[in-house]
Amino acid sequence: MRIDQQPRTRWPELSGFRHRRPDLRLGLRTQRIDRAGAAVADRIAVQHTVRTGATEYTLLLNAPGWLGRRVVGEALRDAVAELRAIDLTYGPTRPESLVSRLRREEISPESYPPLADLVDRCVAMRAATDGWFDAWAVPGGFDPGGLLGGWAVERAAARLRANGVHDYAVLAGADLVVRGHAPHGGPWRVAVHHPTERDRAPLVLEMTEGAVGTSGVTGRQGHVVDPHTGQPADQLVAATVIGPDLAVADAYATALYAAGPTGLAWFRGGSEYRALFADRR
Template sequence: MRIEERTRTRWVDQPAHVNRRPDLRLGTRSLLDRWGSVAGDRLTATHTVRTGTAEYTLVLNAPDWLGRRGMGEALADAVAELRAVDLTYGPTRPESLVSRLRRGEISAESYAPLADLVNRCAAMRAATDGWFDAWAVPGGFDPGGLLGGWAVERAAARLRAAGVHDYAVVSGADLVVRGQAPHGGPWRVAVHHPDAARAPLVLEMTAGAIGTSGVSGRRDHVVDPHTGEPARQWSAATVVGPDLSVADAYATALYAAGPAGLAWFPDGSPYRPLFADHS
């Protein structure tokens, strides 16, 4: 799987304070913090959309030459892509391409995006020693573990094609960011641990993705593909890297595998765990 660019992330060791508080928070009910002033040559918009399987929030920081109409069209195009992925590939939809593939009515090669989705799942099964396995589910192939991240990346590509290169797209406790936040600096992202007593990790990002598992406090949402039982090795796992579908799959697999999964991230890897904690 080719990665177009490496993640551009900087650790922020000190806690966020009033002048440099986070723009986005993951793992809490409050997603967005106020960013104060907005650069004079920028247009901003925030939009939340719910599909059949997930909720997404898009934050656009567009150049003023695009105009409000252009920004609205870019936003509408990205939202349409999110809805299209849900309708076309959602494994719970009987007539989706994934459901038809499971029933043997079509092959993965019948549609190029479907082949890409299947290939990504196969690559992640190999990369995680089988701990991420889209085929180890009742009924057959189910790409749900990375489908949301794949949808976000496709929506983000639509934004870039429309001329929006500064944005954040968030789904649950997962996100993709690029460029600058509305205040003109890097996106400041606080990742909260399910243990509220722990201080959040705060990062400054201008490109990259954060995939999480367990950060939102959900339990028994990840199944050990080898036993079929709920995975309970760790209480939370978070992975940062260039592509959200990959980072999300890694986080899911790491949550299930426990400490053995740390071997998947050698020095120099474009992906790395931010935290992985015992239950």
């Protein structure tokens, strides 16, 4: 089964791939950034890539010239520091992380407000997905990995906004968050490639705010567990979800990957999130 649902036209909009060159490409084995025209005058365009743990992030900033390169540099450093801090502080594979300490019952979620927020989001997504996203039903105990990467990107993006940068894209593998406009002055044009049909023309999203979350494109087998059986999920080859918040979109994509067609019911009834791809094996 293939699901290609068009998102709401207020954001993002699907446009003809042949008529506009994308700025970013998702769904390939490696993320790709295309140079799509010259930057608008009086803007500061910055691209920076950083690796934290097993995740590589690319930040694209399009700041107004009056902000100044020093301030833009500080905004970038602040966002990168947030990504690094989350990897060190919350990484489930790190024995002394807050997540690992929570598993060992050495601390409670209320001990650290960000940890409480992370746990609350996991609780909310477990309810929203009828238990198909369940951070407590994985080997080893509590593991928020299905939304931790999106949560990290959203917190880094908040640091950019706090420093006056409101036009940016932040990529993490096949996931991203965008806001505002690309350096060429228009909306960010994001080509989302089909996870398995490489010859198929990608869908192109024109976005000024929103997120794309994907589960299953890494090629790793068994990385998503069916929370009801404890066995590796095997119904879909990949699942891609779009919506306003990357942590939520990531969690939905993980849950959809585990649930298969059953999960499509979550995106009806006026939901702000949409399933873009959900292909059976």
